[in-house]
Amino acid sequence: xxxxLDVIAPRVLYCHCAYAAVVxxxxxxxxxxxxxxxxxxxxxxxxxxxxxxxxxPVLGDxxxxxPTKLVACYPRAVKWLFHAAGVELSQxxxxxxxxxxxxxxxxxxxxxxxxxxxxxxx
Amino acid sequence: MSALPMADAKAATVTRFRVAVYxxxxxxxxxxxxxxxxxxxxxxxxxxxxxxxxxxxxxxFTAGTLVVLGRFTEAKPLEAADGPVAIHFRDVATLTAAQAxxxxxxLRGGEALTKPGAWKPWFPVIDYDRCxxxxxxxxxxxxxxxxxxxxxxxxxxxxxxxxxDCPACxxxxxxxxxxxxxxxxGPINGDVIGADDVRREVMKVDISALLxxxxxxxxxxxxxxxxxxxxxxxxxxxxxxxxxxxxxxxGKSLEIPPEVFASLPSIDEIRTKADQAAARATAALADR
Numbered sequence: 473x474x475x476x477l478d479v480i481a482p483r484v485l486y487c488h489c490a491y492a493a494v495v496x497x498x499x500x501x502x503x504x505x506x507x508x509x510x511x512x513x514x515x516x517x518x519x520x521x522x523x524x525x526x527x528x529p530v531l532g533d534x535x536x537x538x539p540t541k542l543v544a545c546y547p548r549a550v551k552w553l554f555h556a557a558g559v560e561l562s563q564x565x566x567x568x569x570x571x572x573x574x575x576x577x578x579x580x581x582x583x584x585x586x587x588x589x590x591x592x593x594x
Numbered sequence: 595m596s597a598l599p600m601a602d603a604k605a606a607t608v609t610r611f612r613v614a615v616y617x618x619x620x621x622x623x624x625x626x627x628x629x630x631x632x633x634x635x636x637x638x639x640x641x642x643x644x645x646x647x648x649x650x651x652x653x654x655f656t657a658g659t660l661v662v663l664g665r666f667t668e669a670k671p672l673e674a675a676d677g678p679v680a681i682h683f684r685d686v687a688t689l690t691a692a693q694a695x696x697x698x699x700x701l702r703g704g705e706a707l708t709k710p711g712a713w714k715p716w717f718p719v720i721d722y723d724r725c726x727x728x729x730x731x732x733x734x735x736x737x738x739x740x741x742x743x744x745x746x747x748x749x750x751x752x753x754x755x756x757x758x759d760c761p762a763c764x765x766x767x768x769x770x771x772x773x774x775x776x777x778x779x780g781p782i783n784g785d786v787i788g789a790d791d792v793r794r795e796v797m798k799v800d801i802s803a804l805l806x807x808x809x810x811x812x813x814x815x816x817x818x819x820x821x822x823x824x825x826x827x828x829x830x831x832x833x834x835x836x837x838x839x840x841x842x843x844x845g846k847s848l849e850i851p852p853e854v855f856a857s858l859p860s861i862d863e864i865r866t867k868a869d870q871a872a873a874r875a876t877a878a879l880a881d882r
Contacts (some may be wrong), residue, residue, distance in 0.1 A: 488637045491714050492776040496784070499603065504637075508630035511623065513650030516633060516643045517753045521715035522777055523642075525753040529610060530642050549775040549784025556750060564764045571783070 482539035483555040484514035484582055491519050495545060495570045502575035503543060510583050524540045527566055534561045538566040539580050574592070610658025612642045613698055619648070621664035622687075632663070638711025639695055644800035653726055655679060661701050663694055716776055719752035719784075724771035729875035731763045731772060736859060736867055739763075746878040757857065762848040 489495040507514050517523055526562045529581060531554055535542070543548050546581050548565035554561050568578045613636050617623045629645070633640070636643045636870065644653055656742035657678040665687040682701050686694045718731070718739065727748055732740040740763075750752040762784045764772035768792055774786045845855060 483650075490637065490640070491711055491774075492716075494776050494778065500636075502857055504634060505630050508609060509619075509626045511626065511629075511647060511703070512645075513647040514645050516637055516645075517655050518637050518640045518642070518710060519715060521717075522713075524715055524719070525715050528613065529657075533610075533656070534642075536654055545775060546780075546786075548721060548786070549719065549773050551718065552721050552773060552784075556719050574881030 478523065482541045482564075485534050485540055485542045485544075486514060486516040486565065487520040487544035488516060488518050489545065489570070491522060491554055499570045499575050499578075500594070501576050503570060505581070506575060506579040507564075510579075518552065520553055522556040523550070527557045528577075531557045535559065535561060535565060539566075541566050541568060542566045543570060543578060543582065597659045610655070611659055611702060612644060612655060612658070614644045614646050614660060614662045616662045616664035617648070618646050618650070621666050623647075624665065628691070632686070635691040635695045636698065638710075639699070641698060657846045659701070663698070663699050678786070685740040711730050713754060714758050714776070715753075716758045716760075716774065717756040718750050719773040719775060720748065720750060721773055723773045724769045724787075726769055726771075728768065730766055730768065730881060732875050733868075734766050735763050735871075736864060738867070742874050742878045748878075756850065759851050760849075760854045762850045762854075765848045830879055 484507065486504060487495045488500060488504070504516070507516075517530065517534070520531075522528075534540075535554070542550060542561075542565055546569055546576060551561055568581055570578065613625070615636075616628065616634060617629075623629075633643050633645065643723070646727045656831055659680045659682070662681065663686045664683070666683065666685050675867045682703075684694075684697050689697065725748065727746075729742075729748055732742065732748055735754075737755045737757060739750060739752050741749055743749045761774045761777050764770075764774060764777075770781055770787050772782070774782050775784055777783040779785075781791050842849065845852065860865070
């Protein structure tokens with residue numbers, strides 16, 4: 473059941489960026505630990521880049537149903553990684569950037585009060 | 595969300611395999627520490643994971659193998675293995691995270707999944723909001739990473755042929771349209787393109803025009819001149835030294851790792867590839 477005014481608790485998709493050191497290890501670990509400690513439902517993938525390169529259909533499965541907060545890296549990179557995999561991100565996907573934002577800020581956004589949907593911005 | 599045309603048939607060969615950490619109806623919640631260790635261990639082994647909590651639903655899963663891990667309090671549902679989705683339930687109440695991962699590994703068995711970490715996912719991603727389909731990347735790359743789609747658009751077709759840590763094609767792109775998400779710095783890593791970046795691109799001279807229309811023809815001409823000069827001078831050591839200096843300078847300016855130079859095709863292969871790339875680019879541009 474949803475609440476009025478399109479305020480829907482979004483799904484959370486977390487990218488572990490496993491195969492490169494571009495996302496600070498401490499940030500990744502703190503965000504993942506925050507999600508598991510909070511006891512929320514979420515999806516996690518080892519590495520969006522790898523999934524994109526092999527056009528893994530899991531990318532479409534995990535972003536196809538309603539609003540999603542996607543915890544990964546730069547929104548422009550995420551948008552075109554999905555495009556390269558044959559999946560167009562819908563307008564109700566919000567990308568949070570572990571390369572620039574702090575774990576506290578990301579977790580506050582993800583675990584905070586549901587809010588009106590926002591667009592993916594490049 | 596809509597599906598886009600795929601560049602090749604890779605998706606058809608990908609095996610869908612996902613692990614659900616189930617803590618909803620019919621199962622007890624895991625301790626936070628156990629949950630954290632389990633999810634981290636599964637990710638480290640390359641598995642996609644879904645944590646299912648009360649009130650939440652599992653993300654769409656229409657085909658492949660789903661392994662459901664949990665502390666089940668009710669009789670486990672029947673396993674299904676003959677439909678499009680094979681479901682396996684495993685109780686992890688008495689298992690450590692490492693033991694639970696072993697259980698998943700066993701269920702994965704001979705399924706053709708990518709070995710995690712076997713390849714650093716380094717490859718270009720095109721920002722089609724910026725790309726003008728000029729085909730300079732197609733002409734520039736010697737490793738067949740780029741191709742032209744049926745509708746004459748540039749596309750990245752062979753990601754695994756890209757040379758790890760080499761962002762050179764993004765540096766010749768006049769529109770800052772080529773990303774490498776795992777690159778260190780912006781805007782190549784996907785960061786927002788700032789005014790300075792745009793200014794730099796405006797100043798960037800079209801490499802093709804700079805070299806007289808065809809970068810490889812220019813290189814061939816230069817090579818021919820060099821051969822002539824070197825023949826006269828009969829100084830092969832000096833020629834080699836000059837070439838090495840040129841390569842080092844080029845490598846520095848484009849941040850090309852030395853390994854890339856070491857893996858360059860032979861001169862004849864480069865000529866062939868250059869001719870083929872030029873023909874593809876010309877054909878695609880002519881049809882626009």
